[in-house]
Amino acid sequence: MQKLLVILGPTATGKTDLALKVAKSLNGEIIACDSRQVYKDLDIGTGKMPSKNLTVEKQKGFWIVDDVKIWLYDIADSKIRYTVSEYINNANYVLNQITSSGKLPIIVGGTGLYLKGLLEGFSNLGIPENPVLREELENLPLEDLQQKLKNLSEEAFAKLNYADSKNKRRLTRSIELNVMYPYINKNQKIEVKSKKFKILKVGLTTFRQELNKLIDLRLDSRLNQGLIDEAQRLHQQGLSLKRMRDLGLEYRYLADYLEGKINIELFKEQLKNKIHQYAKRQMTWFKRDKDIKWFDILDKNYSRKVEKYIRDWYNLS
RNA sequence: CCGGAGAUGGUGGAGUGGUCAAUCACACCAGACUGUAAAUCUGGCGGCUUAGCCUACGCAAGUUCGAAUCUUGCUCUCCGGA
Numbered sequence: 001m002q003k004l005l006v007i008l009g010p011t012a013t014g015k016t017d018l019a020l021k022v023a024k025s026l027n028g029e030i031i032a033c034d035s036r037q038v039y040k041d042l043d044i045g046t047g048k049m050p051s052k053n054l055t056v057e058k059q060k061g062f063w064i065v066d067d068v069k070i071w072l073y074d075i076a077d078s079k080i081r082y083t084v085s086e087y088i089n090n091a092n093y094v095l096n097q098i099t100s101s102g103k104l105p106i107i108v109g110g111t112g113l114y115l116k117g118l119l120e121g122f123s124n125l126g127i128p129e130n131p132v133l134r135e136e137l138e139n140l141p142l143e144d145l146q147q148k149l150k151n152l153s154e155e156a157f158a159k160l161n162y163a164d165s166k167n168k169r170r171l172t173r174s175i176e177l178n179v180m181y182p183y184i185n186k187n188q189k190i191e192v193k194s195k196k197f198k199i200l201k202v203g204l205t206t207f208r209q210e211l212n213k214l215i216d217l218r219l220d221s222r223l224n225q226g227l228i229d230e231a232q233r234l235h236q237q238g239l240s241l242k243r244m245r246d247l248g249l250e251y252r253y254l255a256d257y258l259e260g261k262i263n264i265e266l267f268k269e270q271l272k273n274k275i276h277q278y279a280k281r282q283m284t285w286f287k288r289d290k291d292i293k294w295f296d297i298l299d300k301n302y303s304r305k306v307e308k309y310i311r312d313w314y315n316l317s
Numbered sequence: 318c319c320g321g322a323g324a325u326g327g328u329g330g331a332g333u334g335g336u337c338a339a340u341c342a343c344a345c346c347a348g349a350c351u352g353u354a355a356a357u358c359u360g361g362c363g364g365c366u367u368a369g370c371c372u373a374c375g376c377a378a379g380u381u382c383g384a385a386u387c388u389u390g391c392u393c394u395c396c397g398g399a
Contacts, residue, residue, distance in 0.1 A: 011355080036355055046355085083352045113354050122351040129352060163349045163359035173352070248355035273344070278355055284348065 002099055003314065004197035005106045008033075008115060008286060009204035010279035012214045013297050016050070016070075018204065018306060019108040023068040025307075026314055029098045030070040031091055033109025033118065036247060038087065039078035041237070044222050044230045045250035048073055051221055071098075078239055078247070085125050087114045095193075104314070112285035119193045127180045129173075137172050145171040152178040200313045202306060203292040205283065210298055212276045219272060222250070231258060249274055 005022065007015045019030050032038070036046040043049045050056065054066040062071045071094045076082040091107075091114075098105040109115060117125075137145060149171055150157045156178050157165065164170040193199070205211065231254035235241065244255035253271040256262045262270065286292060295306045 034355090035353090081353055084354080085352050088352095111354065113351075117351070120351090124351055127352075161349060161359085164357095165359090167350080167358040169353070169357045170350075176352090246353070246356075250355080252355080270343090275355080277345095280346095281348095281350095281354090285350080285354090 001198040002196070003104060004095075004193065004199045005104060005310065005314075006115070006119075006199060006201045007106060007108045007204065008110060008112075008201065008292065010211060010282040010286075011047075011110055011275065012211065012218045012279065013204040013206070015108050015110070015204055016047075016065075017052075018202075019106050020054075020066055020068050021307070022310055023104075023106055024066075026104050026311070028068075028104035028106045030068060031094055031098070031105055031107045032070055032072045033087075033091070033107050033111055033115050034072075035082070035087070035111040035114060037073050038076045038082050038090075039247075040074040040076065041234060042078055042230075042247070042251070044225045044227045045254070047218075047222075049225060051218075051225070078234070079243060081246075083129075084114055084117050084122070085128070088117045088122070088125065091118050110282050112282065119199070121192045124177055126184055127177055130176050130179070133176055133179060134172060137175065142166060142168060142171075145175065149175050149178065199291075200310065201289070201292045202310065203286060203294040204297050204306075205294060206296050206298045208276075208280070211279055212272075215275045215279060216272050219250075219268065219275065223268075228254065228257070231255075249278060 005028070007019050007022075009015055016030070019028075022028060023030055034046065036042060037048050039046070048063070050065060055064075057064040058074065061075060062069050063073045064070070072087075072090060075090060076086070095105055095118075107115065107118070137148070140148075145168055146157065146165065152175060156174055160170065160174065206214075227250065231244070231251065235244070235258055241255040241259055244251040244258075246252075250271060253262070253267050253274070257264065257267045293309065295302055295309075299305065
């Protein structure tokens with residue numbers, strides 16, 4: 001059976017570094033699984049630009065970093081929202097390419113939803129967003145959205161968990177789905193990668209406090225790499241502040257900074273906190289997946305351990 | 318040294334006699350999440366033997382049935398004047 005390696009974990013744990021090493025030794029190619037690295041020109045803030053002095057060659061649809069192909073960088077326009085559905089299509093395409101060339105595909109990323117969608121498939125992918133409906137629902141209060149969904153389907157509302165039943169965005173999507181259900185073919189096939197591939201999931205993490213320290217250091221190094229210049233350039237090229245805020249984390253606070261709402265000290269302080277929180281959310285998501293084999297990146301023998309673990313899996317059957 | 322303002326929970330900052338363990342925001346902790354996912358949302362957040370009790374709004378002493386809220390003294394901080 002074809003093998004598929006997945007390297008995942010919260011931000012700032014060195015997933016790509018590990019992937020590059022493994023790709024070299026096992027003749028692999030990397031598929032990024034990151035909801036923000038897909039956007040063209042968001043290089044420093046999304047961590048596409050390696051911090052070490054590695055060679056980088058940008059090509060259409062992929063980068064070559066240190067002689068290793070990394071797919072799914074720069075495939076979207078940062079001004080336009082890209083979503084899971086597109087990711088799954090794009091990633092499937094690339095996955096087939098790599099597989100048919102006989103190489104080892106290595107999925108690297110921290111976007112849990114994208115990864116899950118790719119590996120397990122999603123049943124609702126056939127139903128795209130409905131801009132007209134969304135605009136109509138956009139400014140309704142929570143209670144109205146809840147009522148609308150109940151009217152459409154009492155069952156659908158009941159299926160939402162407590163947190164989601166108060167989440168406008170989820171309610172909107174659920175309404176959207178239920179409006180469309182009568183008109184779609186429910187027998188669409190869901191491709192499930194986990195059945196086609198022999199998958200190894202490797203998780204990289206460490207203790208919260210240590211992780212936070214790494215995040216802080218990384219932010220400082222991104223600032224040195226020219227993070228602010230990058231944002232300024234993007235803004236000049238027409239990326240609105242509003243859109244930057246939607247992109248989250250560095251770009252959200254960069255927008256505040258460019259607008260003069262916060263100074264550099266506040267920028268760093270607030271952003272660091274937000275990235276810490278983000279890392280925590282990533283862990284919350286990944287913790288549920290019991291197939292992940294976790295490694296502590298601060299363990300003295302970390303490198304040796306993961307690399308051996310991966311090699312053993314690769315060489316076995 | 319004189320005049321003025323103020324000291325509230327990890328932080329900012331409400332509250333000016335009872336319904337205050339104290340609005341709210343941030344931070345923090347935990348969680349959810351199948352088309353915005355770096356997004357969005359939920360719960361918790363003084364302590365405990367947790368339908369109750371204890372300790373708390375700078376410190377101390379008072380007034381009152383009752384004080385974070387009123388009075389007096391002390392300590393400290395900030396602003397203005399010497």
